[in-house]
Amino acid sequence: MNAPTGLDLASIPERIQTEVRRAIQRSIKGVEYFGSSGPALGLTPKDVLHARGTMNLYHYRPMVDEIYRVPILIVMATTNRGYILDLVPGQSFIEFLLKRGYDVYMLDWTAPKPEEKSLRMEDYVLDFIPDCIRRVQQDSGETDVTVIGYCFGGVLSLLYGSIFPDGPMKNLICFTTPIDFREMKLFSNFSDRRYFDVDRLVDSVGNVPPEMILSSFEMLRPASRAASQVQLWENIWNDEYVKAYRMMDRWGTDTLPLAGEYFRAITKDLMWDNKLFNDTMSVGGRPADISKIKVPILHAVAEHDHIVPYDAAKHLITKVGSSDKEEVMLKGGHVSLVAGANAIKRLWPKLDSWLGGRSI
Amino acid sequence: MADKGNDPVAIWQTMIGEMEKGFNSFANQAMTSPEFSKVVNQVGGATAGAQKQLGELMEKYLVSMNLPSRAQMVGMAERIQSIEGQLNEIKAMLHQMQRASGNISNDHTSAPRPPRTKRPPAPGGEPK
Numbered sequence: 001m002n003a004p005t006g007l008d009l010a011s012i013p014e015r016i017q018t019e020v021r022r023a024i025q026r027s028i029k030g031v032e033y034f035g036s037s038g039p040a041l042g043l044t045p046k047d048v049l050h051a052r053g054t055m056n057l058y059h060y061r062p063m064v065d066e067i068y069r070v071p072i073l074i075v076m077a078t079t080n081r082g083y084i085l086d087l088v089p090g091q092s093f094i095e096f097l098l099k100r101g102y103d104v105y106m107l108d109w110t111a112p113k114p115e116e117k118s119l120r121m122e123d124y125v126l127d128f129i130p131d132c133i134r135r136v137q138q139d140s141g142e143t144d145v146t147v148i149g150y151c152f153g154g155v156l157s158l159l160y161g162s163i164f165p166d167g168p169m170k171n172l173i174c175f176t177t178p179i180d181f182r183e184m185k186l187f188s189n190f191s192d193r194r195y196f197d198v199d200r201l202v203d204s205v206g207n208v209p210p211e212m213i214l215s216s217f218e219m220l221r222p223a224s225r226a227a228s229q230v231q232l233w234e235n236i237w238n239d240e241y242v243k244a245y246r247m248m249d250r251w252g253t254d255t256l257p258l259a260g261e262y263f264r265a266i267t268k269d270l271m272w273d274n275k276l277f278n279d280t281m282s283v284g285g286r287p288a289d290i291s292k293i294k295v296p297i298l299h300a301v302a303e304h305d306h307i308v309p310y311d312a313a314k315h316l317i318t319k320v321g322s323s324d325k326e327e328v329m330l331k332g333g334h335v336s337l338v339a340g341a342n343a344i345k346r347l348w349p350k351l352d353s354w355l356g357g358r359s360i
Numbered sequence: 361m362a363d364k365g366n367d368p369v370a371i372w373q374t375m376i377g378e379m380e381k382g383f384n385s386f387a388n389q390a391m392t393s394p395e396f397s398k399v400v401n402q403v404g405g406a407t408a409g410a411q412k413q414l415g416e417l418m419e420k421y422l423v424s425m426n427l428p429s430r431a432q433m434v435g436m437a438e439r440i441q442s443i444e445g446q447l448n449e450i451k452a453m454l455h456q457m458q459r460a461s462g463n464i465s466n467d468h469t470s471a472p473r474p475p476r477t478k479r480p481p482a483p484g485g486e487p488k
Contacts, residue, residue, distance in 0.1 A: 019369070051448065053441070062474050101478040113437065142476065189392050195401040204408040212404070218389065223383035230376055231437040234369075356480030 025237030038246030042083030044094045049105070050135050053114040054119065054129045054259070057135055058082075060103050064097040068359035071140040073132060075153035078124070078258060079213050082108035082337050085150070088294070091247075093338060096320070096348050102359065103140055107132045107153075112259040117206035119259035119340040121159075121269070123285030129160045133168060146169035146359060150199045150338060151176050151308065154299075155276070158290050159283055162282055165292040171358045172297045173351065174316065175338055176308045179290070180277040181270045183312035186220055191271045198267040202260040210255040220306050244340065252335070277315065290316070296324035298354050300347055302337035303329055326354065 050057040053179050074094075076082040085106070086094040089236050097104050107129065112119060136145050147169050149157030154177025178184055191198065201208070218225060221245055228245070235241040258266075275281035281288040297320055309327070317327040332342040390396060422429050428436075 014365075048448070049452075052445065064478075066475050066478045067474045067476055068478045103473075103476070130395040140473075140476075186388065186391055189394070189397045190400065192394060192397040192401070194394070195398045197401070197405060200405060201408050220388070221384045222387045227376055227380035230372075235372070323402045360479055 070359040073147040074106040077151040115259040120261045121265040125159045146171040148173040161293045162288045178308045178312040207257040214255040291321040293320045305334045307334040
């Protein structure tokens with residue numbers, strides 16, 4: 001038995017042996033790592049229901065013999081790819097929903113092309129989302145649709161819901177959705193209106209390049225990339241660790257550019273004027289007041305979210321007009337809330353238990 | 361096994377974790393200053409300007425080399441995209457017509473969908 005603070009001398013040879021074995025494995029697996037690609041992601045069978053420029057609407061093929069009446073439309077964040085919600089079998093949120101009997105559609109984005117630099121907030125809120133909802137209705141034969149928005153997809157869903165409060169959105173689920181942009185302190189400082197000339201940037205580059213988006217995310221935790229690479233090297237003997245690392249790393253660096261006009265609107269209306277929080281937001285001249293939203297709403301936030309801190313997200317539930325509303329704070333960060341081992345045991349079952357009864 | 365307090369690997373891992381947290385926290389504090397915002401945006405603005413100029417220069421270079429310009433490539437991409445879009449629309453219409461005529465094939469898109477009759481499991485019960 002070990003002394004509480006002492007060194008167990010008997011275990012030293014065994015420990016040395018383990019470390020030597022791992023060191024050898026590191027060398028072998030390290031070579032393999034650089035010579036191979038990561039696991040294939042986003043492979044749950046699906047059909048492209050519609051594609052138009054940056055917008056793609058997928059329908060995932062049902063996996064069970066009986067499904068809930070109300071289909072789900074997932075609105076992905078415009079900065080990232082939707083396959084974070086469809087990693088590999090057993091770690092796919094989409095697969096989880098399908099196996100639990102939901103009919104799942106996803107509004108996912110590809111990089112806007114140079115000629116799409118003029119896409120505005122209204123194109124996303126008043127065109128893309130309603131168009132997808134209409135197509136989901138047509139395809140499913142149902143009038144009601146549950147909308148799930150992740151991060152900025154949640155902001156777009158809130159804007160949509162506040163402009164179309166009479167339906168057809170039946171339920172709204174937001175994951176880590178900011179509404180008080182003042183509280184995203186670092187982003188707020190990066191885009192300080194005294195120094196950040198958004199007009200000059202957009203007029204110069206058209207679409208905001210993905211490298212810039214990625215840098216701004218990485219600057220929130222500048223040491224984390226280096227530290228994660230050290231951890232990768234330490235754990236490179238462990239196939240499961242490497243697989244999980246590669247999935248998350250690939251997704252994390254697979255950032256999308258943002259359409260220039262859309263970025264301009266986000267900066268001016270949300271980052272500078274905090275209009276969503278101040279109830280002065282409008283899209284295409286239509287007021288977008290989230291107190292108009294009356295549908296059942298669930299907001300899942302992460303305890304250690306460094307991208308959308310809780311202070312930026314906490315007012316969502318108090319401000320919506322719904323009587324059936326719930327906020328749930330779960331352990332994890334911005335990404336581990338929705339994907340990975342943490343999500344499998346925390347968020348996914350919670351979402352299923354909340355949504356099942358509201359999907360009939 | 362040695363307890364974690366004396367395990368050199370665990371000590372190393374803890375140290376890396378603490379260093380990461382410490383550096384992130386320090387950097388975050390520094391990045392909230394207006395001076396940081398000013399410097400970052402000055403550098404960013406200059407980079408964006410340089411990028412624009414480089415793009416224009418490349419465009420001229422491609423024209424002089426008798427290579428298709430970006431605008432021409434974008435135009436072609438747009439046409440292909442539009443053709444793809446029309447093909448998708450035609451495909452969707454064909455599927456609709458096929459469904460309407462009751463001529464169901466083995467194709468998954470025209471396969472009958474599961475009934476929308478699922479109910480949530482009773483509290484404490486197994487999912488249906």
